[in-house]
Amino acid sequence: MKRARNKAIAAVLVCLLIMLLLGGCWDNKDIxxxxxxxxxxxxxxxxxxxxxxxxxxxxxxxxxxxxxxxxxxxxxxxxxxxxxxxxxxxxxxxxxxxxxxxxxxxxxxxxxxxxxxxxxxxxxxxxxxxxxxxxxxxxxxxxxxxxxxxxxxxxxxxxxxxxxxxxxxxxxxxxxxxxxxxxxxxxxxxxxxxxxxxxxxxxxxxxxxxxxxxxxTSDQTLLINMFNGISAKGKIEVMDHATVEILSSSIRRRGSIEDGHPVVKGRISLKVSLIETRGQPSQQQIKKEVEALLSDRFDAMLKKLKAHQADVLGAGQLFRTQYSRDQLERWRTDYFPSLNVDIKFDTVIQNTGKLKADA
Amino acid sequence: MVKNAQVISMYLLIHSGLIFFLYPADIIESTEVGHWIPILTGFAIHAAVMFVYLKGLRLADGQSVLDLFSSAGRTWSALLLAPVFVYLTMVLVITARAYSEIVNLLFLENTPLWATMALLLGVSAYVASLGIESIMRSGLLLFGLSLPFAVFVLATSFQNVDWHYLLPSIDRASASFSFLFGVPFLRSLFAFGGGFLFLGFIQPSLDYSHRRLLMSSLILLPLFLISVYVPLLTFGQNTSATFLFPFLMATDTVDVDYLIFERTTLFFMLSMFVFVLVFMAIVTWQTVRIATHFVNLPFKPAVMIWTCATFIACTKIEDWQQVERLLGWNTYFRLYAMFVIPAATLAIGIRYARKGDNTNEARAQ
Amino acid sequence: MRMIKELEARSETDSDLLFQHIRLAGQPTIFIAFRSLIDLPATLNDLYQRAAWVADQPERGSLGEEITEPEEEALLALLLGGQALLWHENGNRFASLTPIAKSLSRSIESPTTENVLRGSISAFVEDIDTNIGLIRKHEPSGSLHTRDFRLGSSGQKRVSFLYKEGVIDAKLKESITQRLVQNAERDAGDLQQLASLLGFPRWTLVTKFNTSELPQEAETALNEGKAVLLLERMPFAIILPSLMWDMFAVQNDRNFPAIFMMLIRFLRMLAVLTNIIIPGLYVALVSVNPDVLRIEMALTIAKSRVDVPYPSLVETLLLLFILELTLEASIRLPKSIGPTVTMVGGIILGQAVVSAKLVSNLLIIILAATSISSSVVVGFQNSFSIRLFKYLLLVLSAMYGVIGLVAGLVVICAYLASVTSFGIPYLELYKPGRKSNG
Structure with a gap:
């Protein structure tokens, strides 16, 4: 009795399954x-x-x-x-x-x-x-x-x-x-x-x-990537006296308000490797040149961005505690144009390639 | 039989199945800043209510809620349990409907909704019809199988976070608990409102350590936080408020090079799908258990009938708005199931324990 | 006198029934036995010596056991059981005695279906006493008990129930004994009959018996508190209850360093998952959810499927069918022809089917992985279950894609979780003395 019922149930299930199979492949489309x-x-x-x-x-x-x-x-x-x-x-x-x-x-x-x-x-x-x-x-x-x-x-x-x-x-x-x-x-x-x-x-x-x-420009893009903490490895920087390759970069930055103006203070540490030299520049000189070059580029870029009120640096993120949400809503128009960015570049010449430094 | 691992894994599984879908959107909607406050509030409510419930159950010497309430009289127990029955039924309908919607949205574009619902309800009815011990055992097995995937996705979901979004941690609106009676917060209770009720139904066939269970509920806390904060940290408040399923969106942005699969969401969805199936199975089982307690019906046919009824109800829901409206109505029953049932359990449990003492004393005299 | 005539009449239809007229200690006697079951010369030799020894001093008793009320049925049963009868003409008396039996069993050899890398390689044989002896050698313990039952309508099939007192679950022991006593008149010629005798449901997808040819496996099972049944003429031990863990672990693993043991077992679990999931996953990814694949992968698969005429479900079913045929054929064929089938099936067919554009070559890889992994589990009986389960996943995957695959896994897990034998869940990790979780 019971077995017969089980069989009937099984048969119904199998029928249902077959019906589903026949009609049921709605999304079935081969790759x-x-x-x-x-x-x-x-x-x-x-x-x-x-x-x-x-x-x-x-x-x-x-x-x-x-x-x-x-x-x-x-x-x-x-x-x-x-x-x-x-x-x-x-x-x-x-x-x-x-x-x-x-x-x-x-x-x-x-x-x-x-x-x-x-x-x-x-x-x-x-x-x-x-x-x-x-x-x-x-x-x-x-x-x-x-x-x-x-x-x-x-x-x-x-x-x-x-x-x-x-x-x-x-x-x-x-x-x-x-x-x-x-x-x-x-x-x-x-x-x-x-x-x-x-x-x-x-x-x-x-x-x-x-x-x-x-x-x-792509140089400015590099700076933005650096500022946003994306490692800028592999970049070759050409200057008057030398070419260096950036091995790694890291950034620390803080936002604060001074005299009602937002200020970002930061430090970008670069580790570079010497690739090419022209003349006999000292390591000190190369470092200085790298830092000055990057600083100039950064300032120029910032000026451009401020003019368009476009905060691609995500600097506003650093002021989330200082400003209320209502103020942040007006960040681009009211505060970003008066933003002061004080970025210091810190360069370490990690190695001088396969030649000695004064070779 | 003491089955701590089964009960605890079932408890975790049910809740993680519910947390990651609707819950983050509700919490993100409930306040603009300091989301940890509603999360912690919700969690504290959950823990407190569970504590009361478990306390009541312990006083009842490992009886099930059904037997315990019946000791207070048949009418009383019917009155107490009727809203729970309605609540669980609604939960089943909402879950089946909402999850088939999600599945269709993410994986099966052309499959009709009824087919997905049939799959969900069919599988959960099959699992439910095998009885509670099988449900619990399969729960543990499935938990073990899908845990690695879930953990992997949770770990990789942090790929795109920007920790600045963590701040500010508090503002006046969130500190004043003004969200408490807002609709989104009450709706968010769906994630932990009725899940724990099953603990009162599984005794006496399975016993478990109440203390360990309470401890294990702490594991849920990071899950609650992750589910809300990962989308918040990835997108920010404004952007994540535009999403229906913020956590899924956040996992969709994760890019893992070394997998042959493009979307890690896949793994996540699949393990959550497993959890939801088990959750639906246990809800079906509870509903039918209540029904068969009062009406004399054989268990397996009752499960079949009930699933068919649910299926028909699900097909009657036409759009997402109706699901949300149903969720809204469900709030009252949810509050009832969350607060009244544990309180009643404790009250009747105390009465039961006292009576037990009295009879013991009477016997001693 | 009448009885001996009746027996003699029987020898016309049973040509190996022997009636030998002999004189024992001067008495005319007829020696009756099945010639095929006894070693006649040795028995007679022994009989004469004992007869002389008894005749010297009559107080030493008689030869064999006196049968007081001989009936044909009972006598025949004794003869079929391998006993010999003596009929003393003086006094028309019957006596039964134990002859020297002919050895009708193999000697102990190495196992034929289970390979042992490290560990004892003697396997069970058809003779039940040898088998019990083997187990006793492995487990020389006083708490090991054997109980014999006679099953079948003729009451001749011997079953030995072995257990270790104090370790075995009392309920398990009780229910097995009870079933064997209650259903003693039913036949137990094969494992299906034994299963129904023990009250297992007929429609089960998981074998309820774990069988092993190796005495050491039986020994481990006994020490874990399981029951071991030995069936007359079955060269393996039947271990009850069969648990899922038996798919992944053999006692032999313990002869390797612990870390290898764990890795090997983990590998087996992966193999089972692979076997169940992979064909379904292929169908799901190729037909329903190609979006989850990486683009490079998707393009490669698409390339390999160009010109394949059917949907992936049909393609997979077709090849799986051929695969199952190959597996079955290689069991049937003698060992010397077996490799031919493998070669034809594997290399020639596989190559031809791809170059004929009937299936994609990725599928060949998938199915190779499937068939290899189906044989990784311990115990051939377990590989049937997982071979079957994959079809459920295949069908569900074709309908619902990866979601169907997972739903199918849930169904399988729930099914496994619902299987119990004698109240012991299939998923239980069986340990003596401790009710474990899971």
């Missing part, structure tokens, strides 16, 4: 039937978005790269349309880099950033960059360069591949944070297609409230 774009370029031309997708197409032998272009009123609409027209489904989950055309960045990228954060199909870790030339031109140029390496643009930004401290690295979530934050703006790299190399770094852009407001 080779999906297109996985890795780079997206966005431009805005007369209130119409132009989206370019770079899609690697795995085939027998080498992976080919495919470029797809489409215009429309919203980004998701464009992606849908591309997906409809293509023979496989577009899956944006693997998108690695988003390129904003310069014009669009100047207008403000808030909308697309919000789309990226809201849609679950896009990773907030996607890297962002600004493209210094018309976006379709850029893609066509790099396409002619690399026919079979789809990941070249990613590698340019990967910390363990092609990134170097002259390039700022910024992700979509950091951009989103800077849009919502009271005290923090951000820099994103500016690139263009190169002549000898595939991509050419062209300094970086200061984004304030989602808009591109100012450009910084």
């Amino acid at each position: 080779n039937h999906r297109s996985l774009p890795i780079v997206m370029g966005i431009a805005k031309r007369e209130s119409q978005y132009l989206v370019v997708l770079q899609i690697p197409e795995p085939g027998l032998g080498a992976t080919k790269i495919r470029l797809v272009e489409e215009t429309g009123t919203t980004i998701s609409e464009i992606v849908d349309r591309i997906s409809k027209n293509m023979e496989s489904q577009i899956d944006l989950l693997h998108l690695k880099v988003v390129l904003f055309e310069k014009g669009y960045a100047e207008e403000g990228v808030n909308d697309s950033v919000e789309t990226f954060m809201r849609a679950h199909s896009l990773s907030p870790k996607t890297m962002t960059a600004i493209c210094d030339e018309p976006i379709n031109l850029f893609f066509r140029n790099i396409d002619s360069f690399n026919k079979n390496n789809g990941t070249i643009l990613i590698n340019f930004f990967e910390k363990n591949a092609g990134w170097n401290p002259h390039i700022s690295a910024d992700r979509v979530w950091e951009l989103f944070r800077s849009i919502h934050s009271y005290t923090r703006d951000t820099v994103i790299p500016i690139v263009r297609s190169g002549t000898g190399t595939v991509i050419e770094s062209n300094g970086s852009g200061v984004i304030r409230g989602g808009k591109l407001v100012e450009r910084l």
Whole structure:
């Protein structure tokens, strides 16, 4: 009796399972039937978005790269349309880099950033960059360069591949944070297609409230990376008498209020290695020169930033206890322009290369 | 049988399953500065209520809450337990609905919601129908299996933090406890409101050391803090207030080079999913246990019927707003389950203990 | 007189039933026995000597045991049990005696299904007394007890129940004894029958018996408070209850340094997880959630799947089916042909199936890992369970992706947690004298 009932239950369960199996693979789409774009370029031309997708197409032998272009009123609409027209489904989950055309960045990228954060199909870790030339031109140029390496643009930004401290690295979530934050703006790299190399770094852009407001040179980007505590290893600094390589840098900084003005006092310690000398400079002289050079650059940069009220240094973060939230809300407009930064550079020549110092 | 490890791991598992989803958003919404104050307040309430509950249970000599309340009369126990029954049912509906929404949002774009809910409810009903001892044992096994992943994600989630966001630690609004009666704070109690009730149901089949359990609740404190502070330190107050699931967002920003998987959120979601399944199983079990205590029903069919009913209720909820409204209504029942039940347990427990003493004395005379 | 005629009539259908007319101490006697079960010349030789010895001094008693009320059934049962009968013509008396038995068992050899790297390599044989003797050699302790039961409708199948007094759980001992006594008339020719005799449910996915060919495993089990059953003509010990931990640990591990022991056991656990999870994970990642893979990995997989005609679930099921066939075939075949199947199945088929674009070559790697890891667990009977469980995960993964995979794991864990034998949960870590958690 009981056994018969068990059998009946088992039979019903098996039937249900089969039914589910037959009808139940809603998300089942094999990986080779999906297109996985890795780079997206966005431009805005007369209130119409132009989206370019770079899609690697795995085939027998080498992976080919495919470029797809489409215009429309919203980004998701464009992606849908591309997906409809293509023979496989577009899956944006693997998108690695988003390129904003310069014009669009100047207008403000808030909308697309919000789309990226809201849609679950896009990773907030996607890297962002600004493209210094018309976006379709850029893609066509790099396409002619690399026919079979789809990941070249990613590698340019990967910390363990092609990134170097002259390039700022910024992700979509950091951009989103800077849009919502009271005290923090951000820099994103500016690139263009190169002549000898595939991509050419062209300094970086200061984004304030989602808009591109100012450009910084790569030397200045290096300083920002240093100030934000990102180790600036590998940098070669050319001066009148010598070239040094920065081995490591570290920073200590404190914020305080003096006479109603915010002041940041800090000390950046650099460890450098001597690479090249011209003439016979003493070590003391080289140190002094490095420090003076960096100080000058820093001051010049700060002046630029103050003019645009863009706190890419995140200096406002240091005043979270000194100012109330209401005051912090006005940090960029009321306090940042009067900020005094007193940064001392401390250089240690850790070694002199494979030659003796006075050789 | 003394099963400390099972009970403690079940306790931790249930709560960590609940902490990391809705809780951070509620706390971040409840105050702008000094989030540790609502967290600690919530935790203190939790610990106090649990202490009272366990004290009452100890006085009752390892009886279950059901038997204990029944000693005060059938009507009384029915009146006391009816809101708990409603509360647990609502919890089940909300959890099933909310988590299938999350799963669909993160992993299964095209799968219909009912299919995900069917999976969640089906698995938890199966686990629940095996009985409490099996639930507890599988809880321990699953806890052991998913712990490494959860710990890994918790450790890596600190990758992008900016410690400056820790400051300021307090301001007038948070120091005045003005958040206490705000909706977000009351809603945040969902994370630890009803989870501990199961402790009163598992006796006498499983016994455990009450002191160790209270000690182990301290492990939850860092989890509460991490769940709120990791998104805060990564994004800052303003940005994290815009997210529905801040902690998930924070883990989504983590980049680990040496895994073949892109998103560490995956591991986290999966281990939390396991925890939630077990939580739903034990809630189902409790609900059906209350029902079968008053109505004469065989256990397994009751579980099946109850799950089907829950499933139908879940499919009736159309959007996220209704889930939030349900969470709002649930607040009253939650407060009842959090405060009245432990208090009643203590009161009846004291009465029971006194009666026990009296009879002992009477016997001695 | 009538009885001996009836027995003689039986020899027509039982050609090995022997009736030998002999004279013992001058008395005409018939010696009756199954020729196939006894060593005839030696027995007769011994019989003559004893008869002469008895005849010298009649007070020394008689030969063998007198049977007072002979009945055909009882006599036949004695004969089948390996005894010999004597029929004294004078007085029409029957007596039974123990002949010198023919050795019908293998000698003690090394185990055939369990390899031992370090440790004693003698294995159980078909003879139950030899087996008990082996265990007694390993565990010369006064508290080791053996109880014999006769099972089966003819009451001839001998089962020995071994336990260690003071270590074994009293409830366990009680319930096993009770079942064996109660169901004594039922057959126990195979382990399924034994399982139903012991009251285990028929539809179980986990074997309730842990079996071992090695006396030292039996010894360990006894010392852990488990019960050991020895079945006549079964060359292995049946250890009750079977626990999950038995999948990962053998006594032999203790012959290695502790740290290696732990690592080996950890490896086995990983293997079980790998085996259950990997095929499902492949389907989940390829078909439902490719987003969680790194882009490089995703592209590689996509490349390897170009031109494969079916969805990954069908692809995986197809190859798993062939894999199961290979496994089963290699059990059936004689040892000398076995490697051929392996080669055909593994190398030729694997290579051909990939180059014919029927499956992706990543899947071949996945399935190789699966089949290897399924054999890592201790005890062949346990590998069946995990081989089966992976299909559940496979189906759920195809429907729900990684979430389905995890839900399936929860179901499996809950199932394992619900299995108990004689009140002892499958997940329990069994230790003598201590009720442990888990």
